[in-house]
Amino acid sequence: SSGINAEYGVSRLVSEYSTRTPQRLKLIDAYLGYIMCTGIIQFIYCCLVGTFPFNSFLSGFISAVASFVLGVCLRIQSNPANVAVFKDISVERAFADFIFAHFVLHLVVLNFIG
Amino acid sequence: IQCECGNKAVVSTQSTGEPTLNGVLAEALKSEESVMSHSLAYLSASLVPGDAPKDIVDSIEDIVHRADTIGSVMSFDGGLMETAMFLKGALALSEKAGSSALTDAMVKKFADYITSNKDKSGQSNLFYTLIGLEALANNKVLVPSQLIVLESSAVITPEKPSLKLSLVDPLGNAIAGSGLSIDAGQSIFPAGKLSGSAGVFEVSATTFTRGIHKVGVSAQLPSGYVAPDVTTVSCKVVLPVVVADTLFKLIDVDDNRVMASSDLSSGPAVAKGDLSTRLMFDFSVKEVDGSSISLHQAFVRFTSSKTGQEVYFIAQADLNKKYSVDLNFRTAASKSFGSLAGEYSVDAILGDATLPSAMVMKIATFTLDLPESKEPAADLSKSAKPEISHTFRTPEKRPPQAISMLFTGLIFLPALVLLIVWAKLGANISGLSFSLSGLCFHGGLAAIFLIYLNFFIGTDMFTTVKYLSGCAIITFLAGQRLLSTIAAQKKAK
Numbered sequence: 001s002s003g004i005n006a007e008y009g010v011s012r013l014v015s016e017y018s019t020r021t022p023q024r025l026k027l028i029d030a031y032l033g034y035i036m037c038t039g040i041i042q043f044i045y046c047c048l049v050g051t052f053p054f055n056s057f058l059s060g061f062i063s064a065v066a067s068f069v070l071g072v073c074l075r076i077q078s079n080p081a082n083v084a085v086f087k088d089i090s091v092e093r094a095f096a097d098f099i100f101a102h103f104v105l106h107l108v109v110l111n112f113i114g
Numbered sequence: 115i116q117c118e119c120g121n122k123a124v125v126s127t128q129s130t131g132e133p134t135l136n137g138v139l140a141e142a143l144k145s146e147e148s149v150m151s152h153s154l155a156y157l158s159a160s161l162v163p164g165d166a167p168k169d170i171v172d173s174i175e176d177i178v179h180r181a182d183t184i185g186s187v188m189s190f191d192g193g194l195m196e197t198a199m200f201l202k203g204a205l206a207l208s209e210k211a212g213s214s215a216l217t218d219a220m221v222k223k224f225a226d227y228i229t230s231n232k233d234k235s236g237q238s239n240l241f242y243t244l245i246g247l248e249a250l251a252n253n254k255v256l257v258p259s260q261l262i263v264l265e266s267s268a269v270i271t272p273e274k275p276s277l278k279l280s281l282v283d284p285l286g287n288a289i290a291g292s293g294l295s296i297d298a299g300q301s302i303f304p305a306g307k308l309s310g311s312a313g314v315f316e317v318s319a320t321t322f323t324r325g326i327h328k329v330g331v332s333a334q335l336p337s338g339y340v341a342p343d344v345t346t347v348s349c350k351v352v353l354p355v356v357v358a359d360t361l362f363k364l365i366d367v368d369d370n371r372v373m374a375s376s377d378l379s380s381g382p383a384v385a386k387g388d389l390s391t392r393l394m395f396d397f398s399v400k401e402v403d404g405s406s407i408s409l410h411q412a413f414v415r416f417t418s419s420k421t422g423q424e425v426y427f428i429a430q431a432d433l434n435k436k437y438s439v440d441l442n443f444r445t446a447a448s449k450s451f452g453s454l455a456g457e458y459s460v461d462a463i464l465g466d467a468t469l470p471s472a473m474v475m476k477i478a479t480f481t482l483d484l485p486e487s488k489e490p491a492a493d494l495s496k497s498a499k500p501e502i503s504h505t506f507r508t509p510e511k512r513p514p515q516a517i518s519m520l521f522t523g524l525i526f527l528p529a530l531v532l533l534i535v536w537a538k539l540g541a542n543i544s545g546l547s548f549s550l551s552g553l554c555f556h557g558g559l560a561a562i563f564l565i566y567l568n569f570f571i572g573t574d575m576f577t578t579v580k581y582l583s584g585c586a587i588i589t590f591l592a593g594q595r596l597l598s599t600i601a602a603q604k605k606a607k
Contacts, residue, residue, distance in 0.1 A: 023539060023540060026539050027536060027539055030532055030535040030536055030539065031532060033528075033532075033535075034528045034529065034531065034532035037528035037531075038525060038528055041521065041524050041525055041528070042525075044521075045517075045521045048513070048517065049513035049517060049518075050513070052510045052511075052512070090601055091601075092597035092598065092600055092601045093597070095597065096593060096594070096597055099559075099593065100590075103562060103586070106566055107566065107569075107578075107582070110566055110569055110570050111569075111575065113570070
């Protein structure tokens, strides 16, 4: 019966997600999934061939991680359910922050990647 | 120089003996300041018949005070030429006048300067050296003298006991009419006047005591000569020695028994030893009359017959002047012999300043047995070791290019998947406005992307930041305008 429970929970999650989540957030979730895949692929490569040159591996991996974090940030701030918490930050402002943070991140990453 | 003309005039009129030449010289000298002109004037004045003019003679004292004394030498600024010509002129004139303003100390220092070869700048140094030395040696007022040892006779042996000395002038000629005597209280020579004539003297040692002795002497010189500064002569008495009381012993340390013992009276010993051996060699060094002495150098040398390597040990003397060498092979085999087994020739080497020659005595032929060891014997030879060439740090191994390319391609896959998912989710780009701010914003984004790409390719941070700052401002303003427009539109909806 626990198996049935787990299966029921998963299917309920999926259906709730597809109906209740606004489209904007789904787009962002797809983006987050892409970033995660990129990070995982980099990690597998590093496990296979070793960490030389270490700075390149670090910068690539951290770029993936930081992009993921910024994406999560954007998702939280654009969620209509959280409007009460983020009163002063409109969706557009969140997006602008997201873009600006990415500029800084990519500048640093490109410098470190060597 | 006017005085050179004066000199030539003097030589040419010497036959007529014009007394006014002194006046000519005095006049010419009034307008001359240099040492060289004065020296030539002195020389001229000494050639002119008649008395030497008082003014010119007096000026010698003033001129000589222009000379510099550096240590034990005295010279003029003009170097060897000026000094030699000054001596020639001044001494010739002093001889004519019968007295000299130069002192004993001055002529000694001038002589030291000329023979010291300190002036390397001038030409004709040989000529001026001879001029100066001849002037010092052949004048009748002040001749510096020197005491020299002849025929290396300062090494005294019972076979050659005589010390030969000579008093010489600056040109090296022995001074006739001089005398030399040895002061009382000398240990090896009898005191008193030395026998000899014409400046060459000889004395024989009467007692022979080993060592280096300083013999005090005093010189008696005829008038016009300056006594030398030297008052002692160093002599060395060299005597042979005899090596006696030799004892060569090999002891087995583990069993504490004597393996071999020899007094070497029947020739060098032949012995064998290994790691548990202790080698002892004692000897004393005696004079012919039987008393023990100590030497500067006493060594025992092991020479490997296999590689020719030499190992030296110093023989230590105890309070009774008995020398000994004590080797424990348990430590010495690796420390001093480099664990090289085999046959060694053992010699004693004795040396001292008072020995006629160094002595090398063969003591023994010693065979060292060592257990077989995997390590090669240490190389104690002094030949050059192989040259070291620097190897740079090898770069770490990189993965094969195929795998790297594969993963690069793999990275792009999720991006494609993302685009497909976005399309499926219905992401719309219908709201894309082509207004100025919209164009500027998206254009600025693209430009920043290009700047970053350029940075990655090769430029440095400075150029990047330079372009980036301009672009960022434009993009920021455009973006702000665009987003606020969108927000306003959304609110209006």
